[in-house]
Amino acid sequence: MSASSNTRQKMPADIVAMKGGAPIVCLTAYTTPIAKVVDPHCDLVLVGDSVGMVLHGLPSTLGVTMEMMVMHGQAVARGLQNALMVIDMPFGSYEESPQQAFANAAILMAETGAGAVKLEGGQHMAETIAFLVARGIPVMAHIGLTPQSVNTLGGYKVQGRGEDRARLIADARAVADAGAFSVVLEKVPQGLADQITAEIAIPTVGIGAGAGCDGQVLVVDDMLGLFTEFKPKFVKRFGALGEAADQAVSDYAAEVRARSFPGPEHVFADEVKK
Ligand code: KIV
Numbered sequence: 001m002s003a004s005s006n007t008r009q010k011m012p013a014d015i016v017a018m019k020g021g022a023p024i025v026c027l028t029a030y031t032t033p034i035a036k037v038v039d040p041h042c043d044l045v046l047v048g049d050s051v052g053m054v055l056h057g058l059p060s061t062l063g064v065t066m067e068m069m070v071m072h073g074q075a076v077a078r079g080l081q082n083a084l085m086v087i088d089m090p091f092g093s094y095e096e097s098p099q100q101a102f103a104n105a106a107i108l109m110a111e112t113g114a115g116a117v118k119l120e121g122g123q124h125m126a127e128t129i130a131f132l133v134a135r136g137i138p139v140m141a142h143i144g145l146t147p148q149s150v151n152t153l154g155g156y157k158v159q160g161r162g163e164d165r166a167r168l169i170a171d172a173r174a175v176a177d178a179g180a181f182s183v184v185l186e187k188v189p190q191g192l193a194d195q196i197t198a199e200i201a202i203p204t205v206g207i208g209a210g211a212g213c214d215g216q217v218l219v220v221d222d223m224l225g226l227f228t229e230f231k232p233k234f235v236k237r238f239g240a241l242g243e244a245a246d247q248a249v250s251d252y253a254a255e256v257r258a259r260s261f262p263g264p265e266h267v268f269a270d271e272v273k274k
Helices: 012-016 032-041 066-077 098-112 123-134 147-153 162-178 190-199 241-257
Strands: 024-028 044-047 084-088 116-120 139-144 182-186 204-207 215-218
Touching: 012 084, 012 182, 032 044, 032 066, 044 066, 044 215, 066 084, 066 098, 084 098, 098 116, 098 123, 116 123, 116 147, 123 139, 123 162, 139 162, 162 182, 162 190, 190 204
Parallel strands: 024 044, 024 215, 044 084, 084 116, 116 139, 139 182, 182 204, 204 215
Antiparallel strands: none
16 A cells, blocks of 8 residues: 555655645665555655665765666666655765766766766755756755765764754755755754754755754665665654564575475476376
């Protein structure tokens, strides 16, 4: 049973229209089966570059390539009917110039059918966001903790505390003024996220930014309990699928070793009865 009665796939304008209303529900997805599970319940599905860490075992998102994003984007698109699909621009695919960003965003949109791209960065990415939006590419911005900048940020730290608060507010204003249709606030103190949400006209989608944002996003493998290498404070595990999978594989191994699987119902007779 679908949680949404919409008959067409959502567009960026539908997300903008949710500003200040019912919270925007967003999860990541990287594969067709998971896209099918999350689609009826989500307004927005993000093909995040977190795919590098949760599915490919990379130590950070820095090694994610355009080819990986295209492949996972195509897989997710096959599973969506309702939610807006947003695809991450990987590290190195957009920072050099607005022209580089356009060329790669166009590939991501054309080859996957995504309705928008997401890129990391505040004031310094405003020119690029405006360039993309003016050329028909809806952009979701991402400020606060921007994992692609983990090396210059000095780790996965909370952003916007103390003197850094003004920078975050300026980042939020800059991406909104540049034409982003929404902005992810990652690992930002709750009071600051509330202030930004009240000040800017576009929806804020929080991850580690409190319940006052216009919406929430989590990495799907985190909330399902499939990715268990580490658990950031902002993650709530709504399921324990990793444990369930471990139990299932353990049961399978035991039955194979005991020759109790396959059973009579799983085998084929030598002759078919007429
Ligand atoms: O890559 C990702 O999954 C993200 C979300 C955590 C917002 O950027």
